[in-house]
Amino acid sequence: MAEQRDRHEFVRQWAHAVLGHTYVPRARPELQEFLDECTGQLLASLRSEPFSTGPATEVGARLVEAHLVDGRALEGTLDLVATGLPELAEHAGDEVSWSRMIALVGAIARGFTAGLRERTLSEQEVIKQAVLQARDTAEEALRASEARFRAVFTSSALGIAIVALDGTIEDANQAMARIFHASREELVGSTVFDLADEAWLQDLREAEGMLVAEVEEHFRLDTRFSARDESVVWTEVSGSLVRDAHGRPEYQVLLYADITDRRMLQEQLHRQAVHDPLTGLANRTLLTSRMDAALVPTEPGRRIALCYLDLDGFKTINDSLGHPVGDELLRAVAHRLQRITAEEGALAARMGGDEFVVLVPDSPGVRSVLDLVERLLHEITRPVRLSAHELNASASAGIVERAVTDTDSEELLSDADLTLYRAKTEGKAQWVLFDPERSAAAKRRFKLSATLPAALDNDEFFVEYRPIARLDDSGLVAVQSRVRWDHPEFGELGAASFLELAEETGAITRLGNWVLRQACAHAAHWVRTLGAAAPAVGVNLSPRHFLDPELVAEVQRTLAETGLPADRLRLGVPESALFDEQGDPVDTLDILAESGIGLVVRDFGSDYTRLARLRGLPVQGVEIAGKYLDSLAASTEPDPLDEHLVHSLVSSARLLDLTVVAAGVRTEEQAGRLCKMGAHAVRGDHAGPAVSAMEIGMMVSDGSCPAP
Amino acid sequence: MEDRPNWLPKDVDLEKPSAARCYDYYLGGAHNFAVDRELARQVVAMVPQTKALAQDNRAFLRRAVRYCVDRGIRQFLDIGSGIPTAGNVHEVAQEIAPEARVVYVDNEPVAVAHSRSILDGNEYADVVQADLVDAAEILDSPQAKQLLNFDEPIAVLMVALFHFVPDSAQPKRIIGQYSERMAPGSYLGLSHLTQDDFPEDAQGAIDLYANSSNPMTMRSRAEVTDLLSDFELVDPGVVYLPEWRPDSPEDVWEQPELSMGYAALGHKV
Numbered sequence: 001m002a003e004q005r006d007r008h009e010f011v012r013q014w015a016h017a018v019l020g021h022t023y024v025p026r027a028r029p030e031l032q033e034f035l036d037e038c039t040g041q042l043l044a045s046l047r048s049e050p051f052s053t054g055p056a057t058e059v060g061a062r063l064v065e066a067h068l069v070d071g072r073a074l075e076g077t078l079d080l081v082a083t084g085l086p087e088l089a090e091h092a093g094d095e096v097s098w099s100r101m102i103a104l105v106g107a108i109a110r111g112f113t114a115g116l117r118e119r120t121l122s123e124q125e126v127i128k129q130a131v132l133q134a135r136d137t138a139e140e141a142l143r144a145s146e147a148r149f150r151a152v153f154t155s156s157a158l159g160i161a162i163v164a165l166d167g168t169i170e171d172a173n174q175a176m177a178r179i180f181h182a183s184r185e186e187l188v189g190s191t192v193f194d195l196a197d198e199a200w201l202q203d204l205r206e207a208e209g210m211l212v213a214e215v216e217e218h219f220r221l222d223t224r225f226s227a228r229d230e231s232v233v234w235t236e237v238s239g240s241l242v243r244d245a246h247g248r249p250e251y252q253v254l255l256y257a258d259i260t261d262r263r264m265l266q267e268q269l270h271r272q273a274v275h276d277p278l279t280g281l282a283n284r285t286l287l288t289s290r291m292d293a294a295l296v297p298t299e300p301g302r303r304i305a306l307c308y309l310d311l312d313g314f315k316t317i318n319d320s321l322g323h324p325v326g327d328e329l330l331r332a333v334a335h336r337l338q339r340i341t342a343e344e345g346a347l348a349a350r351m352g353g354d355e356f357v358v359l360v361p362d363s364p365g366v367r368s369v370l371d372l373v374e375r376l377l378h379e380i381t382r383p384v385r386l387s388a389h390e391l392n393a394s395a396s397a398g399i400v401e402r403a404v405t406d407t408d409s410e411e412l413l414s415d416a417d418l419t420l421y422r423a424k425t426e427g428k429a430q431w432v433l434f435d436p437e438r439s440a441a442a443k444r445r446f447k448l449s450a451t452l453p454a455a456l457d458n459d460e461f462f463v464e465y466r467p468i469a470r471l472d473d474s475g476l477v478a479v480q481s482r483v484r485w486d487h488p489e490f491g492e493l494g495a496a497s498f499l500e501l502a503e504e505t506g507a508i509t510r511l512g513n514w515v516l517r518q519a520c521a522h523a524a525h526w527v528r529t530l531g532a533a534a535p536a537v538g539v540n541l542s543p544r545h546f547l548d549p550e551l552v553a554e555v556q557r558t559l560a561e562t563g564l565p566a567d568r569l570r571l572g573v574p575e576s577a578l579f580d581e582q583g584d585p586v587d588t589l590d591i592l593a594e595s596g597i598g599l600v601v602r603d604f605g606s607d608y609t610r611l612a613r614l615r616g617l618p619v620q621g622v623e624i625a626g627k628y629l630d631s632l633a634a635s636t637e638p639d640p641l642d643e644h645l646v647h648s649l650v651s652s653a654r655l656l657d658l659t660v661v662a663a664g665v666r667t668e669e670q671a672g673r674l675c676k677m678g679a680h681a682v683r684g685d686h687a688g689p690a691v692s693a694m695e696i697g698m699m700v701s702d703g704s705c706p707a708p
Numbered sequence: 709m710e711d712r713p714n715w716l717p718k719d720v721d722l723e724k725p726s727a728a729r730c731y732d733y734y735l736g737g738a739h740n741f742a743v744d745r746e747l748a749r750q751v752v753a754m755v756p757q758t759k760a761l762a763q764d765n766r767a768f769l770r771r772a773v774r775y776c777v778d779r780g781i782r783q784f785l786d787i788g789s790g791i792p793t794a795g796n797v798h799e800v801a802q803e804i805a806p807e808a809r810v811v812y813v814d815n816e817p818v819a820v821a822h823s824r825s826i827l828d829g830n831e832y833a834d835v836v837q838a839d840l841v842d843a844a845e846i847l848d849s850p851q852a853k854q855l856l857n858f859d860e861p862i863a864v865l866m867v868a869l870f871h872f873v874p875d876s877a878q879p880k881r882i883i884g885q886y887s888e889r890m891a892p893g894s895y896l897g898l899s900h901l902t903q904d905d906f907p908e909d910a911q912g913a914i915d916l917y918a919n920s921s922n923p924m925t926m927r928s929r930a931e932v933t934d935l936l937s938d939f940e941l942v943d944p945g946v947v948y949l950p951e952w953r954p955d956s957p958e959d960v961w962e963q964p965e966l967s968m969g970y971a972a973l974g975h976k977v
Contacts, residue, residue: 023736025794
């Protein structure tokens with residue numbers, strides 16, 4: 001037992017001696033177990049016969065295996081073995097020789113040293129191998145990463161440039177070459193500032209400067225570049241800074257995205273929004289915005305000019321040659337306008353159809369504007385050769401030129417348009433300069449024609465009557481209706497101021513029907529109240545109204561609805577309207593005459609040579625009017641020629657068996673002479689002033705006007 | 709560095725001392741180079757107990773692994789495993805439970821290459837080169853997928869690691885990324901240097917390591933405790949390294965604070 005205790009104490013001391021110098025990967029009890037084994041080996045070696053130090057050498061090696069690799073662990077071990085082992089052996093009954101102990105200690109040291117040397121060398125070998133492997137792995141990874149970078153660099157659709165801090169391009173990928181229409185060799189060595197147009201350079205320099213100065217981490221901006229082949233390249237550039245291992249800026253990476261198509265599309269969309277698709281000229285939108293800009297009084301005395309142009313007879317070209325040819329012509333004209341206006345700093349716009357407007361901002365004065373317009377008109381008259389045709393176009397122009405402070409864009413356009421209208425009506429292929437007075441008159445006419453339909457609805461028109469008196473006994477044979485307009489702005493207007501307009505606009509049909517209905521209603525009333533004393537009513541039809549295909553039906557409906565007997569209605573028809581294009585009498589005449597309506601030829605004798613064609617027409621009478629009647633009013637001898645003409649007309653009518661009414665007869669003298677010549681009746685001041693329908697009734701019934 | 713793509717390799721820089729190889733030196737290993745030994749000797753000159761605390765730290769690792777194996781844990785994730793010569797986790801664990809699986813993680817390429825050579829032929833252990841902060845990269849690595857099952861309790865070991873993680877890297881958030889993947893019943897073993905008791909010595913070590921590949925941030929007991937706040941601490945909680953469940957009373961130092969390191973094992977419940 002004592003022996004056991006001694007050995008246990010020996011092992012405990014041994015553990016204490018070796019622990020704390022290196023890490024031993026086992027718990028203290030396990031270590032003691034291990035050391036106990038070693039103690040056994042040492043004792044065995046000590047008492048071995050023949051003596052062998054082998055087990056002791058092995059203990060030295062095992063200490064190293066147990067990671068007791070520190071010299072102090074060996075020192076402690078040898079110390080303990082030298083001092084404690086002999087005692088332990090002797091307690092066990094062994095004789096311990098000094099020489100054996102020395103050999104034993106040496107063997108432990110030899111085993112330890114050999115093991116440590118082996119272990120150290122092998123660990124160094126392992127760690128060096130690990131370094132090599134790690135390097136291989138890292139290099140492999142680096143190669144892979146470089147390959148990846150290369151793959152990104154070469155296959156990217158983005159242009160990638162490696163750029164020195166001063167902006168010099170050190171490397172550029174194929175996409176860069178493609179985007180900028182240059183070879184990589186050309187790009188490398190040039191600078192990024194060579195890849196932006198002047199106007200974009202400032203922004204790029206600033207952004208790059210901020211990046212290199214480390215004020216900004218990234219930048220992104222759009223730049224434009226005009227390549228050598230004159231194509232325009234838009235790019236979105238993003239730049240970032242790459243730093244070296246010490247965090248200092250080393251170089252920049254610039255990425256270029258080609259956004260040319262996107263930019264072009266944007267520009268095209270913008271262009272389409274403000275340009276006419278057919279001709280490519282500015283449209284109304286762009287014109288208006290340019291006018292607004294030109295109307296700003298940026299300096300005293302700033303002037304503006306506007307010219308409204310319209311091709312003469314364009315409708316005929318369209319109708320006869322077809323719209324494709326018309327479009328070609330418009331394009332050709334637009335092209336000429338564009339060329340000249342561009343030279344003069346003016347803007348040509350298409351307003352629609354064959355209408356163009358030329359805007360001259362900062363007009364230097366009327367004279368130079370007229371020069372420009374004359375050039376334009378002259379240019380338009382140059383023959384236009386279109387595939388199979390050679391066209392000779394011409395245009396009319398209305399020009400407005402004035403100080404910007406006196407006007408606005410709406411007024412400019414409408415004044416120029418009105419002036420153009422005058423140019424058209426006064427003979428085409430010419431220019432007309434805006435005239436304030438004429439313009440005011442024209443404006444009034446336009447206003448009347450525009451408001452006429454509404455005025456009909458608002459009952460602004462009324463009908464009055466002029467008596468037609470027989471020449472032999474002054475009896476009232478009929479009354480002639482005439483329409484007047486009680487205009488809310490311009491006061492009471494005679495037919496002369498609006499009938500022509502209505503004829504032009506087509507409103508005459510509605511107006512004429514309205515007058516017809518009014519007159520028939522009045523006349524029917526007279527028939528009902530006055531009986532046989534009721535006068536017939538004359539209603540004049542305009543040429544356009546007379547040719548209206550609905551006329552006959554309308555007349556018959558009106559007679560039926562008003563209850564006026566057909567023979568009480570006398571329709572005045574212009575002589576020119578009696579015949580169709582072939583010179584044959586129109587059917588309308590027969591139909592109306594058959595229904596019993598009286599037909600009167602107005603302006604009889606306007607074509608003296610063709611009087612004969614009236615022969616056989618179902619007309620009842622004629623009306624003569626005109627200057628030659630005036631001289632019959634003279635108190636002295638009338639002009640012999642006038643007298644002769646009137647005489648001839650009246651005679652002719654009588655020969656045709658037609659009654660003759662002379663209009664505009666003012667005096668007794670006139671009436672007497674006409675009577676002598678054979679005229680039947682007269683209208684005018686001599687026969688009495690125009691009166692209302694009600695007054696006609698009163699005049700007949702109170703006898704102030706002789707009954708027929 | 710945040711923008712650095714992960715396919716760029718980490719450099720093998722033998723001109724800077726490495727914490728892993730210095731640690732090996734403190735433990736008595738020869739897996740180190742002159743540059744490592746030079747730093748290690750300076751540290752030892754300034755903090756003479758460095759070797760002892762390295763050994764104690766290593767002993768804590770061994771005790772913690774055994775503790776876990778004794779409680780049935782059969783899979784280990786050792787992050788910051790380094791180059792130590794002796795007593796690696798798989799050796800400790802597989803000695804008792806040969807089927808125990810271990811994945812080592814280190815960000816130092818030489819340590820990883822070394823581990824790879826040691827583990828060659830061991831089908832239950834492997835190594836991942838990655839950084840602690842890339843939790844997903846580690847947890848979803850092919851090695852982890854092959855050897856570990858996060859549905860089962862696991863022991864994650866972060867021994868002598870977090871004093872290389874600055875506060876700016878949000879160490880607690882990092883631990884959270886691991887703990888959320890750990891099944892209930894898992895353990896987190898952690899040891900950490902402190903300057904609570906010997907601020908001047910500790911500062912000396914910090915200064916010496918400042919220009920190494922692994923600068924240091926030491927933490928107080930309270931900070932270390934806070935790192936493990938998601939876990940229930942295994943007795944005796946956060947204590948000096950030698951105090952954590954010693955194998956025998958003789959192993960406890962007379963002045964345990966000389967170890968300058970705290971140890972703790974957290975239990976996820």
